[in-house]
Amino acid sequence: MFIYHTIAEVRRYVREARSIGQSIGLVPTMGYLHEGHLELVRQAKKRCDKVIVSIFVNPTQFGPGEDLERYPRDLDRDARLSEGVGADVIFNPPVAEMYPAGYCTYVDVERITEHLCGQARPGHFRGVATVVTKLFNIVRPDVAFFGQKDAQQALVINRMVADLDMDLEVVTVTTVREPDGLAMSSRNVYLEPEQRRAALALSRSLRRAEEVFQAGERDAARIRQLVIDMIKKEALLEIDYVEIYSHPELEPIDQIEGPALLALAVKTGRARLIDNTVLR
Ligand SMILES: Nc1ncnc2c1ncn2[C@@H]1O[C@H](COP(=O)(O)OP(=O)(O)OP(=O)(O)O)[C@@H](O)[C@H]1O
Ligand SMILES: CC(C)(CO)[C@@H](O)C(=O)[O-]
Ligand code: BAL
Numbered sequence: 524m525f526i527y528h529t530i531a532e533v534r535r536y537v538r539e540a541r542s543i544g545q546s547i548g549l550v551p552t553m554g555y556l557h558e559g560h561l562e563l564v565r566q567a568k569k570r571c572d573k574v575i576v577s578i579f580v581n582p583t584q585f586g587p588g589e590d591l592e593r594y595p596r597d598l599d600r601d602a603r604l605s606e607g608v609g610a611d612v613i614f615n616p617p618v619a620e621m622y623p624a625g626y627c628t629y630v631d632v633e634r635i636t637e638h639l640c641g642q643a644r645p646g647h648f649r650g651v652a653t654v655v656t657k658l659f660n661i662v663r664p665d666v667a668f669f670g671q672k673d674a675q676q677a678l679v680i681n682r683m684v685a686d687l688d689m690d691l692e693v694v695t696v697t698t699v700r701e702p703d704g705l706a707m708s709s710r711n712v713y714l715e716p717e718q719r720r721a722a723l724a725l726s727r728s729l730r731r732a733e734e735v736f737q738a739g740e741r742d743a744a745r746i747r748q749l750v751i752d753m754i755k756k757e758a759l760l761e762i763d764y765v766e767i768y769s770h771p772e773l774e775p776i777d778q779i780e781g782p783a784l785l786a787l788a789v790k791t792g793r794a795r796l797i798d799n800t801v802l803r
Contacts, residue, residue, distance in 0.1 A: 545572035549664035554578035555709040559699040584650030713794035728753035763788035
């Protein structure tokens with residue numbers, strides 16, 4: 524496996540692979556890899572001849588006061604784990620390689636970024652759409668892989684690819700969970716044991732919402748309230764949002780008639796955790 528830090532090296536690698544007819548898969552990450560990321564790499568390996576994992580803690584998607592500086596980083600460990608599941612290249616550029624002096628171009632996906640994390644983290648998806656566009660332009664992948672854990676992000680990328688006629692396929696991979704239900708996330712390392720235990724209310728409340736939906740409940744406000752009530756029972760959790768929108772358009776709904784995204788973000792201690800389910 525190769526570890527590249529420059530755009531030129533990745534471009535050379537991709538050019539050579541393509542010249543012998545090989546397909547390219549891209550798994551964009553911010554590193555500190557876990558089983559969720561590794562599952563994206565495994566899926567990529569099944570679909571593509573060569574798999575490039577980008578590891579870049581992208582400053583433009585962090586807001587003031589967020590955890591950009593203390594976001595966990597461990598390239599050696601990430602390299603071992605990536606190689607173990609068959610990645611061919613890690614692309615780990617320094618910030619100045621992606622945003623050199625004078626940088627001033629951004630990609631803005633409108634409307635579906637208005638709610639949920641887009642509202643809670645102003646500018647976040649502008650940073651995500653910009654860096655993902657740059658990664659697509661650098662790697663020119665045939666297929667790019669994203670996780671359903673970041674449901675709005677996956678929808679934003681799909682919208683952007685369609686709207687800007689980007690020539691690639693986007694695959695969204697099911698959320699990988701710990702055995703007790705907690706969605707895997709690099710930020711889980713921030714959790715103290717008591718917060719880790721309280722955080723189980725996220726997946727538990729989503730499962731309960733799925734049950735009442737399957738039993739026939741279609742009133743979005745009632746399902747949302749049920750989730751809020753379950754999370755509020757945990758004193759260590761502070762709700763950022765619990766919302767239901769149509770999927771994939773992310774429009775407000777009262778009654779769930781088609782697929783609906785039930786998404787939540789919760790703070791506990793230093794961590795902000797997100798999780799979701801699609802009711803269909
Ligand atoms: N549990 C998971 N299951 C499936 N995909 C995941 C999971 N966690 C993250 N991903 C996906 O991995 C990709 C890279 O995500 P990222 O590096 O931000 O990891 P993360 O664990 O989501 O970190 P964070 O703590 O920042 O939320 C994204 O497409 C994300 O949706
Ligand atoms: C897609 C991404 C790698 C862009 O920085 C990031 O938002 C993430 O890790 O989900
Ligand atoms: N997983 C999304 C990256 C972020 O929280 O900034």
